[in-house]
Amino acid sequence: MTNVAWSKYQEAIFREVEEGTGHLVVLALAGSGKTKTLEGIVERIPVSKQVLLCAFNNKIKEELKTRIKKSNTEVLTLHQLGYRKLRNIWASAMPRPVETREEFLVAKFVPELAGRETRTTIRKLVSLCKCYVADTQEQIIDIMFSYDCDPVNRAHSPELYAQWVLAILEESRKRSPEITFDDMIYVPAHMKIRTGAYDFVLIDETQDLNVAQIKLSLNAIRPGGRIIAVGDKNQAIYRFRGADENAIPNLIEALHAKVLPLSISYRCPRAVVNHVKRYVPEFEIAPNAIEGLLKKVSEGFMKENWQEGDYVISRVNAPLSSLCLEARKNGIRAVVVGRETGETLKKLIKKSEKETIPELLQWLLTWRDAMVDKLMSSGKEKAVDLVIDKYDNLVALSEDAETIETLIERIDYLFTEPKDGEERLQLMSCHKAKGLENERVWLIDSTFRPDKSDEEKNLYYVGCTRSLENLWLVTLTRQPKEKRERDFTE
Secondary structure, three states: OOOOOOOHHHHHHHHHHHHOOOOEEEEEOOOOOHHHHHHHHHHHOOOOOOEEEEEOOHHHHHHHHHHOOOOOEEEEEHHHHHHHHHHHHOOOOOOEEOOHHHHHHHHHHOOHHHOHHHHHHHHHHHHHHHHOOOOOHHHHHHHHHHOOOOOOOOOOOHHHHHHHHHHHHHHHOOOOOEEOHHHHHHHHHHOOOOOOOEEEEEEOOHHHOOHHHHHHHHOOEEEEEEEEEEEOHHHOOOHHHOOOOOHHHHHHHHHOOEEEEEOEEOOOOHHHHHHHOOOOOOOEEOOOOOOOEEEEEEHHHHHHHOOOOOEEEEOOOHHHHHHHHHHHHOOOOEEEEOHHHHHHHHHHHHHHOOOOHHHHHHHHHHHHHHHHHHHHHOOOHHHHHHHHHHHHHHHHHHOOOOOHHHHHHHHHHHEEOOOOOOOOEEEEEHHHHOOOOEEEEEEOHHHOOOOOOHHHHHHHHHHHOOEEEEEEEEEOOOOOHHHHOOOOOO
């Protein structure tokens, strides 16, 4: 990497790595050359020092391993790090990954009479408590209400829920021939097991980590070693699955870490950076960035101009199904990215036990209204969006479907993952788009609400910054066709 032209921010980071002594947090904005900077950091660490680079998932791990081949550097996911240590200390058990273990434990400790809905809620609550390494009734109840996992039907008390969760957590920590992926992180984090003695621990995608993952990372450093954490607090959008939305500021405070920026986007064109600066003022344009295109357009304009290979990104899933169906009817090969979303919709269909589309639609309407009433009366307004999204999605998918079987088949072929090298119009939620980039991006602007909260601002920022060149901000309408085809320019 001798001929690389580094920015002033990267040079400052490298100086701190070479000359500093404390911990470091790098605030790397979208497209700022984070992976390239990690390569530069590793290159500047003496070969006599042992380095652990913590990758967020297997895909990122494999990418990093192809780019970083220094002999003193080990690249692992946190699941691999935790599992390896557990196999060492549980040698006689040799635990094998089995996700059904969590379901088994819920069935063991939560009576069948409590009902399927209660067991599902408890399973979700157990997973969240593992993320936060919660081990007291007070902590569990706090998480319960924070994530809308409390007993909405009032048939059970929060204290009883916490009692069930504590029993499951205690059983999860016992030596066993089986282990869940959650427990690969949770058990060593709870037991405060030393997971290594590295001189440097580099943490990637810090904003997406939960409390247990951060504990696991910090337990891999030797006394006197250095933590270098890299992340973007503006891309913290995974709170719903237990990520610590304050992971970066909390880590800075806990480590008394020095903070350095990495603010220049080498991905986004000038037009996109200037648009995003309203929400992230520190976002900077690369000196050689193209102007790019930023344009407000109507739904009709998008449908006339989208093409295979484009991304269509929405804050919620509901609009994507009908848009994908329409694209397919017009001969465009299109998919909705997210197989698990399709599986969730099929489970709801199965739950209805209805045999015809009209019966299903009537049941869905009743289910939606009942769920919204229950959630609103319990003060769970955040969960209402998810209910309405599922309802709208299934209503859109049911259009022109003659039978329940036809509807299920439609879900199966719409909700999938495109194969490598396949040109498809890819429609996806903002969460699915994170980590991706494309020259042509259609952002369903009317589904976003960036001025409402930091979390909503982050979703909009992630959606906009997927664009390498063209970003169209689309307003969905249900007006007559001739009124929808007018386009608006910024």
